[in-house]
Amino acid sequence: MTPRDTGTDDDRVRVRANPRGTRPRTKNRPAHADAVGAxxxxxxxxxxxxxxxxxxxxxGMKARELGRGARGAVVVGDRVGVVGDVSGRPGTLARIVRVAERTSVLRRSAEDDEAAVERVIVANADQLLIVTALADPExxxxxxxxxxxxxxxxxMEPVLCLTKADLADPAPxxxxxxxxxxxxxxxxLADGQVRxxxxxxxxxxxxxxxxxxxxxVGKSTLVNALVPAAGRATGDVNVVTGRGRHTSSxxxxxxxxxxxxxxxxPGVRSFGLSHVDADSLLRAFPDLAAVAADCPRGCTHAADAPDCALDEWVADGRAGPAGTARLESFRRLLAARTGTDA
Known part of the structure; x- marks a missing residue:
């Protein structure tokens, strides 16, 4: 075999006529038309x-073509396409080759000062039940x-779910x-049963x-009552710290x-929200958003925001008691995005 001229006079340098790995990679990926929905x-x-x-x-396992890191994340609730062995027999393993477009995405940031570090928790859910005990823990x-x-x-639509109403009045x-x-x-709870x-x-x-x-707060107890076969572990509240131990991993x-x-x-003790901006939150308040359309560009809509149209709306009486209360609640949530956990 005659060595290919490489532009050097060194006779010791030899280049294979057909080096391995020279075939250009293609950006085309298999269509996986036979993928099963799951x-x-x-x-x-x-x-x-x-x-x-x-x-x-x-x-199943995630196919390499989906990518790594947050971009290729597959989470609970995702609708996916699966190929390979989908028989479900013990020891078999299928491949997730695509993820359908999500209708909703519940996310949290790792820390409030790290806006780029966020994680998808659940996809495609309709509503979020925020479970909190009225007492034990407070x-x-x-x-x-x-x-x-x-x-x-x-x-997602939020729903408050207050447990342990046998220990405290939920009205306040x-x-x-x-x-x-x-x-x-x-x-x-009454006689060991969830009412x-x-x-x-x-x-x-x-x-x-x-x-x-x-x-x-009784979340796992509630799940076990709703789905008797779930068998989610439950735990007591620490009498010193007033906090429960993590029972769902x-x-x-x-x-x-x-x-x-x-x-x-899993039970949470903090919930970072640095990925949420003021306008994103405002969209959940269409009555306030209509008023805020007259705000100056870049308005934060916070209580100390200069020339905020929401303040004028309250000051001239157009908001009324209900609108004023809504604005106070909105601004409380706005402040909660960067507040420390309590």
């Missing part, structure tokens, strides 16, 4: 529990506020959120709902007996 039920160390459209439980309104912001940003807590017109559910489940079931029926809340989607899905998430 929903992601759980994620565990790179393995995905999937329910195919024909009702088969399958274990409710943390600022955490509830932050969850409300996350729901509005995600395009609910009064704080009355101007926001957020639906509310209450449950109580108030009928209203909860009615609210969840036929929908995909995410449950989020502090550890120890990862998000999981569970089918409700009467139709619909409930997605249980």
């Amino acid at each position: 929903m992601v039920l759980a994620v565990d160390r790179g393995r995905y529990q999937l329910l195919t459209d024909d009702g088969t439980l399958v274990v 409710p943390r309104p600022r955490m509830v506020d932050r969850c409300l912001v996350a729901a509005y940003d995600a395009g 807590f609910l009064a704080r959120y009355a101007p926001l017109h957020v639906p509310a559910l209450t449950t109580a 108030g489940l009928d209203a909860v079931r009615e609210r969840l029926a036929g929908r995909t709902s995410v449950l989020i809340g502090h550890s120890g 990862s998000a999981v989607a569970l089918a409700l007996p009467d139709g619909g899905w409930v997605i249980d998430t």
Whole structure:
């Protein structure tokens, strides 16, 4: 074989006539027309529990072509296309080759001062049930506020779910959120049974709902009452710190007996929102957004914002008591985006 001229006089340099790896890579990817539709039920160390459209439980892994990091993330609630062995037999492994466009995305930031570090928690859910105990542990309104912001940003309907109503009157807590017109559910324990489940079931029926809340608020107890076969671990509240221990380690989607899905998430102690801007939150308040259209460019709509049209709206009496209360609630949520957890 005659060596190819490489432009050097050194006889020791030899180049293969047909070097390996010279074929140009193509940007075209397989269409996977035979991919089976499925929903992601759980994620565990790179393995995905999937329910195919024909009702088969399958274990899958993410195809390399989906990419790495946040861009290629596959989360609970995602609708995906799966190829390979979709029989569901023990030891088999399918491949997730595409992710359908999401109808909603619940996200959280790692820290409030790291806007670029955010993570998708759940996709394609209709509503967010913010579970908080009325006592033992004491409710943390600022955490509830932050969850409300996350729901509005995600395009999900928020619902307050107050547990342990047998220990405290829910009325004072609910009064704080009355101007926001957020639906509310209450449950109580009596003789070891959860009371108030009928209203909860009615609210969840036929929908995909995410449950989020502090550890120890009774979230897992509620899930077990709604889905008896779930077997979610429950834990007591620490008598010293007033906080519960984490009993759910990862998000999981569970089918409700009467139709619909409930997605249980791990107990949270903080919820970063640095990815949410003021205009994103304002869109959840169409009455205020219409007034804010007259704000100067770049207005933050905060209480100290100069020449904010919302202040003029209140000052001249157009807002009325209800509008004033709505604005106060909006600004409280606006401040909650960067506030510390409480």
